[in-house]
Amino acid sequence: MSGGILAFFLLSLIAIAGGVFMINLQKVVHVIVALAFTFISIGGLYVLLAAEFVAFVQILIYGGAISIMMLFAIMLTKHDDEEKGNRRRLHSWLVILGIFVFFVTMFRGINGLTLGEPGTGFEMENARQIGLAIYSHYVIPFEVVGVILLVALVGAVSLAKQDDKEVNHHE
Known part of the structure; x- marks a missing residue:
């Protein structure tokens, strides 16, 4: 068995385990950590x-930024951590059945x-080629996506602060 296959x-295994943990864990922060492990293993x-x-990009954006943004969103909002006993057990069995059906289908x-013949030359300076394409042909969409993400983050913080003021006002 070669190192690449290993x-x-x-x-x-880490990506699949992270996905399964994401579905089955109780605490939201633990779900985000499992999601981060999944993102990082997909980067690998x-x-x-x-x-x-x-x-x-996968590790930097998803493994880092998106996971941190989710953690901030969780910390700034209110959520319930109540358990549902019998419903949780049914959910676990449905997840196991879904995983089994997925693996049988994929197999x-x-x-x-x-797959045919492997392509050659794809790995030659791929970062340079992508960088030239993004910053020469797609500069405007690239910057618009950045602005939209910033507006979404500011809006989420604003909504969370508004809810906080309403809770303090009613008490």
Whole structure:
């Protein structure tokens, strides 16, 4: 077994375990940590595919920024952590059944798959090619996405502060 195959199985196991933990954990902060592990392991899978730029963006944006933004959103809002006993048990069995059906479907789909000849030259300066494309042809959409994300974050903080004022006003 080569190192690449071992790394693939390890990163895949971490990604799948993170997804399963995300579905089954009780506390919202633990769910975000499981989500961050999933994001980072998917970034590692991109490295194995020789897509270093996409891996870097995956880890930086999703593993870091999105996870931190979710943690801030959770800290700034109110939520219930009450458990639902029987409903939780049914939910767990449905999750296990869904995972089993997913794996059987994926196994049947991948089992007879032929990928053809591998491409060559894709990994040559891919970060440079993507950077040139983004900052020459797609500058305006790139900046608009940044502004929209900033407005969404400011709006979320504003709504959370408004709820806080209403709670203090009613008490």
